[in-house]
Amino acid sequence: MINLGALLVVLGVILVSMILHELAHGLVAYALGDTTAKEEGRLSLNPIKHLDPITSIIMPLALYIMGGPIFGGAKPVPVNSRRLKGGAWGMALVAIVGPLTNILLAFIFFLIGHFGGGLYDPGIIGDILRQMVLINLGFAVFNIIPIPPLDGSRVLYAIAPDGARNVMEQIERTGGIWLIMILVVIFGSALSTFMTGAITNLFKFFYFIIGVPVA
Numbered sequence: 001m002i003n004l005g006a007l008l009v010v011l012g013v014i015l016v017s018m019i020l021h022e023l024a025h026g027l028v029a030y031a032l033g034d035t036t037a038k039e040e041g042r043l044s045l046n047p048i049k050h051l052d053p054i055t056s057i058i059m060p061l062a063l064y065i066m067g068g069p070i071f072g073g074a075k076p077v078p079v080n081s082r083r084l085k086g087g088a089w090g091m092a093l094v095a096i097v098g099p100l101t102n103i104l105l106a107f108i109f110f111l112i113g114h115f116g117g118g119l120y121d122p123g124i125i126g127d128i129l130r131q132m133v134l135i136n137l138g139f140a141v142f143n144i145i146p147i148p149p150l151d152g153s154r155v156l157y158a159i160a161p162d163g164a165r166n167v168m169e170q171i172e173r174t175g176g177i178w179l180i181m182i183l184v185v186i187f188g189s190a191l192s193t194f195m196t197g198a199i200t201n202l203f204k205f206f207y208f209i210i211g212v213p214v215a
Contacts, residue, residue: 006127010064013131014056015047017102017139018074022050024101025077029094034083042077050074055177059184060135068188069195070135071142073180076149088158095154099140103202106136110206133206134199141198147180148172 023045026037041049051057052075060072077094084090113119113129120126146152148171157165171179184191207214 005124007061007064009124009127009131010070010135011057011061013128013135014060014070014072015051017105017132017136018056018072019045019047019050020105021098021101021139021143022074022077024097025079025094028097029077029079029084032085032090032094034080036078036080036083040078050077052177054181059181060138068192069138069199070131071138071195073139073143073150092155092158095151096144098151099143102136102140102143106133106140106202107206107209109133109136110203111210114210114212133203137199137202138195141195141202147183149177150180 023043026042029037030043037043044050052073055073056075057072060070063070063072079091079094081087081091084094086093109129109132110119113126113133118125118129119133121129143150144152144155146156148168153168153172157168160168204214
């Protein structure tokens with residue numbers, strides 16, 4: 001039976017994580033000279049502006065219900081690369097700041113939960129803190145996969161040869177998000193294993209940073 005309270009916690013964490021992820025994209029693009037995100041209302045804390053019904057809500061909630069690692073994405077922030085300072089490298093910076101924001105959020109709540117003790121609380125506070133860490137790490141890891149339109153593809157684009165760039169542009173124009181959904185369905189088990197391993201290692205790295213040995 002689904003725990004409604006836990007489900008609401010997960011939904012709340014997803015909303016906060018995705019909003020700040022997308023807002024980070026838009027703010028960096030704006031700082032680099034592209035006002036597209038601002039003009040289209042994406043420099044906002046309004047979740048409706050950012051969330052995609054499938055990748056932001058349905059997919060992560062379904063993964064939670066199935067007991068797998070939770071990951072997902074949001075509507076890509078509109079960026080006009082021709083306006084950006086730095087060209088492809090400026091685009092890579094805009095992209096990577098989203099996953100880095102999620103990792104930073106995860107680390108902040110890890111520190112709060114660890115030193116405050118709440119991370120190990122079996123109650124609602126502990127659940128919120130654990131989900132803030134795990135979901136943000138899941139979003140970060142998933143979004144650095146180098147498949148358009150995920151953020152990792154923007155970083156790969158900056159260093160890829162022209163032929164590979166053309167392929168990536170074609171994938172994104174013809175519906176890269178559906179390719180991602182197909183890959184999630186077909187390779188769900190392998191992806192889940194990869195995600196679980198990456199999230200676990202990042203969690204261990206957090207403990208390493210604060211000097212706590214973890215086996």
